[in-house]
Amino acid sequence: MKKYTKTHEWIDTETGKVGVSNYAQEQLGDIVYVELPAVGKEVKKGERIVSLESVKAAGDVYAPVSGKIVAVNDKVNATPELINQDPEGEGWLVQIEMSNPAELDELLTEDEYKATL
Template identity: 80%
Template sequence: MKRFAKTHEWYDNETGYVGVSQYAQEQLGDIVYVDLPAVGKEVKKGDVIVSLESVKAAGDVYAPVSGKIVAVNDKVNTNPEIINQDPEGEGWLVKIEASNPAEFDELMSEEEYRKSL
């Protein structure tokens, strides 16, 4: 199940994938560069985990949950436009193995997130 943070990240507790929302990628515009973290890095909810650069702006991606980064999506390094094409699917950024499952419950449902926009 996918949940959303106020800072426009999503987290899927079934796969552990993290990415930016459709809304966030629309605000950034065409993404041209992605700075991914190292696999194995421990993160706390709210930590900056990824930096994105677009033709319009740069933006940080924050950890929606605490845990360990167990994978990164290398495809977005070579083809950052995947994030614009499918930000809530193939354009995932990192995979986090959550260390505090209760944090997932603090995130918004997709309906709550869409209403917050």
Template identity: 80%
Template sequence: MKKYAKTHEWFDTETGLVGISNHAQEQLGDIVFVDLPQVGKEVKKGEVILSLESVKAAGDVYAPVSGKIVEVNEKVSATPELVNQDPEGEGWLVKIEPTNPSEIEELLTEEEYKKILEGE
């Protein structure tokens, strides 16, 4: 199940995959570069874990939960447009092994996230 951060990242509670929401990729525009972090890096919830560069802006991606980065999606380094084409699927960015499972409960459901978007 996917849960969302107010900063437009999603976290798959079953796989630990993290990416940006469809809304976020629409705001960024055509992504041309993905700066992936090192596998093994420890991250804290809310910390910048990587940046994305698009033709119109650069955007930071924040850790939706604290944990350890156990995998990065090398495909998006070679083919950054995957993030635009399938932001909540093949365009995932990193896999995090959570160290504080209670933080997952603080994330938003898809319905709650959509309500926030409607309020923007």
């Protein structure tokens, strides 16, 4: 199941994979550059973890939960357009090992998220 933030990130509640919503990638346009964090980095909920650059804007991606970065999607470094093509699938950005799974309760369901758009 996915949960969402008001700042357009999603997290898979089972795997801890994080990415940007379809709405976010549409707003950014064609993504041309991704800056991913180092594996092993400890992050706090709300902290900037990824920078995205598109042909029309730059955007930051924030940690939806606290924890440790246990994986990054190297495919998006080589092929940033994956984020545009499949933002909630193959275009995932990082995987977080959650230190406080209760933080998931503060996030939005898909229906709640869509209601904010």
